Amino acid sequence: MRKTLARLAQLALVLLIMYPPWCLAQEPKAIQLSPPQTDGGRPLMKVLKDRASSRNYSPEKLPVQVLSNMLWAAYGMNRQESGGRTAPSASNSQDMEIYVAMADGVFLYDAKANVLKPVVADDIRALTGRQPFVKEAPVNLIYVSDQSKMTRAAPADKDFYAAAHTGFISQNVYLFCASEGLATVVRASFDRPALAKAIGLRPDQKITLVQTVGYPKK
Ligand SMILES: Cc1cc2nc3c(=O)[nH]c(=O)nc-3n(C[C@H](O)[C@H](O)[C@H](O)COP(=O)(O)O)c2cc1C
DSSP states (O other), X not given: OHHHXXXXXXXXXXXXXXXXXXXXXOOOOOEEOOOOOOSOOOOHHHHHHHOOOOOOBOOOOOOHHHHHHHHHHHHOEEETTTTEESSOOGGGOOOEEXXXXXXXXXXXXXXXXXXXXXXXXSOOGGGGOSSGGGGTSSEEEEEEEEGGGOTTSOGGGHHHHHHHHHHHHHHHXXXXXXXXXXXXXXXOOSOHHHHHHHTTOOTTEEEEEEEEEEOBOO
């Protein structure tokens, strides 16, 4: 009996050494996005006719290709040689960051590498708004201005520029969604400090708006 207990204790020790509890915690993994498909889409004037906000979402996930296309339309790199983006920014500050809140965590869009970098492993979609659909829709984009990158802007202009930059990106997403038959709405109604804390922002990283994206509820 004693021998068995000693053996069991030994085994438990070996298991603890091999698989320490902190290794069992789920590590969020980066998502390599597929190259964006940049030659599709419906004619611009038809898309403008269909642009609208929606608050009815299916919980169906967006395929990685759709995510890649949407993020490229939003704020991707469209001029590799100069690093230019699909949305303009004052003095080309490129201060905007897009955090992508999904069921499997929050990721930061890296336009150059075309990768979603893991930020938080938890599902914090409910924190991105006060309306019930936000926790069911597959994607909530969190627009953040990293004001440390606005090196040429006067302090009094920074918030205004951040708001303008967000508008360009958000409209890109609206037009992409109208083209692809996706539902979207840009939103200001959310708890800014709570969301900033949840995604670990510094004080000079300011959340501007949030935008929900998903398939329309049938
Ligand atoms: C700055 C801004 C903040 C908004 N905030 C919210 C919001 O918190 N919740 C929401 O459901 N819609 C929000 N909207 C969407 C507007 O309600 C919507 O654009 C407006 O009703 C016009 O509808 P349309 O986009 O379909 O033309 C916001 C829009 C903007 C531009």
